[in-house]
Structure formats: structure tokens, C-alpha cells
Amino acid sequence: GPRKRRTAACRVIIVSNTGPLIGLAKIQQLGLLGRLAAEVYIPPQVRLELLARSGQETALIAAALKDTIQVKAPAVLDAAAETMLRRLDEGEKQAIALARSFPAPVLLLLDDRAGRTAAQKLGQPLTGLAGLLLLAKRQGLVTAVAPLLGTLRSLGYWVSDEVVAVVKNLAGE
Numbered sequence: 001g002p003r004k005r006r007t008a009a010c011r012v013i014i015v016s017n018t019g020p021l022i023g024l025a026k027i028q029q030l031g032l033l034g035r036l037a038a039e040v041y042i043p044p045q046v047r048l049e050l051l052a053r054s055g056q057e058t059a060l061i062a063a064a065l066k067d068t069i070q071v072k073a074p075a076v077l078d079a080a081a082e083t084m085l086r087r088l089d090e091g092e093k094q095a096i097a098l099a100r101s102f103p104a105p106v107l108l109l110l111d112d113r114a115g116r117t118a119a120q121k122l123g124q125p126l127t128g129l130a131g132l133l134l135l136a137k138r139q140g141l142v143t144a145v146a147p148l149l150g151t152l153r154s155l156g157y158w159v160s161d162e163v164v165a166v167v168k169n170l171a172g173e
Contacts, residue, residue, distance in 0.1 A: 011038040015099040016109035018042075018049040018091050020129040021064070023111070023157045025057030027148050032136045034068040037107070041072045043094030075101035085118050092118075099124055130159055130167045137171055145171040 014037035021042070024030045033040045042050070050061050065071075074097035077085065081100070085093045092115035099108040100122065108126035110116055119126050127135065129152070133145045142148065146168050153159055 011036070012105045012107045013037060013102055014040045014107050014109055015095055015102075016040065016042055016046065016069075017095040017112065017115065018046045019111045019157075020109045020132065021046075021050060021061060021069075022053065022057060023129045023152055024132075025060040025064075026155045026157055027151050028060065029133070029136075029142070029148065030060055030064045030068070032132065032141055033064070035141055036132070036135060036139065040069045041098060042069055043074050043091070043098045044071055045091040045094045047071045049091050072098060074098035081122055084121060088112075088115050088118060096122065096124060099126075128163070129157075130163050134167050134171055144173055146173045 014033060016033075021030070024032065047065070050065070053061070074094045077093075077097050077100075081097070085096055088096070092110065092112060095108065095110060096115065096119050099106045099119070106125065108119055108124050109128070109132060110119060110126050111128040116126060116128070130145070130149060133142060133148055136142045137145050146164070149159055149164050149167065153164075
């Protein structure tokens with residue numbers, strides 16, 4: 001059908017952890033971020049983790065850091081949240097804290113299970129890389145999700161069979 005024009009007002013802010021950005025780079029889909037979100041942010045630790053990588057995706061990540069992705073320090077967490085997040089790695093902790101510091105609708109992009117569980121307990125809306133691809137399909141930005149997930153897995157990015165099955169089902173593939 002005809003493409004619906006989206007106003008900036010209905011587009012969310014995305015805050016991402018390291019993993020999903022690497023996954024998007026591997027399948028050359030980092031461009032989706034700027035098309036799905038009004039703004040894309042990462043905390044300083046995630047930037048460090050991205051820049052410490054080597055591999056073919058590093059050039060794509062560097063370009064996205066110039067064009068699309070903004071680095072922003074997270075707000076200080078309240079004691080309760082700090083306690084809940086203390087076992088997570090620094091990147092995840094900062095990503096969750098950063099997501100919580102925006103008043104607007106924020107979608108946290110996070111694949112790690114422990115991080116997701118903690119963020120959900122804090123009431124933070126989130127999705128993973130597979131969920132982001134599903135969102136992109138629903139908005140007509142990719143034609144199919146299953147081949148992208150297949151490529152991701154063949155490149156060594158871990159996506160569980162369960163997630164693949166659920167996403168294929170939701171995508172009608």
C-alpha cells in the first residue's frame with residue numbers, strides 16, 4: 001500500500017547496548033536505526049566496547065557513530081535500581097541507566113538475558129535485535145526477517161531457536 005508518512009513525534013528514542021549494534025553491522029542493517037528512531041543513543045561504555053572490536057563490521061559501526069548514533073552519559077541511578085543492576089556488565093548497566101534518563105518513549109535495545117530481566121523489573125520497555133527487525137518489517141523497511149536472522153546466526157551472532165520461531169511466526173514467515 002501507499003507509504004504512510006511518520007511524524008517525528010511518534011518516533012521513539014532508541015538506546016542500545018553493544019551486542020545488537022554489532023549484530024546490525026554484521027547484516028549491514030545499521031541504517032534501520034535512523035529510520036525507526038527519532039534519535040539513537042549509546043552510553044560511553046558501549047562506545048568503548050564498539051571501538052575495541054575488530055572485524056569487517058568496525059567500519060560500518062564507525063560510520064554509524066558519525067552519522068546516527070549519539071553518545072550520552074547516563075544519569076546516576078537511584079539506589080534501588082543500582083542494586084538491581086549491580087551484577088550486570090558496565091555496558092548493560094549504563095545502557096539501562098541511560099534509557100531510564102529520558103522522559104520520552106524510549107526503546108532499549110538489549111539481547112543479554114540477565115540485562116533484559118533486570119530492565120523489565122525496572123519497567124523499561126525493551127526489545128532485542130530480532131524484535132527490532134520485526135518492527136522494521138512491520139514498517140516496511142525490510143521485506144523479511146527470517147533470512148536476516150539466518151545470516152546473523154551464520155556469522156556467529158547468537159539467536160535462540162525459540163526467538164527465531166517466535167519472530168518468524170509474528171512476521172508471518
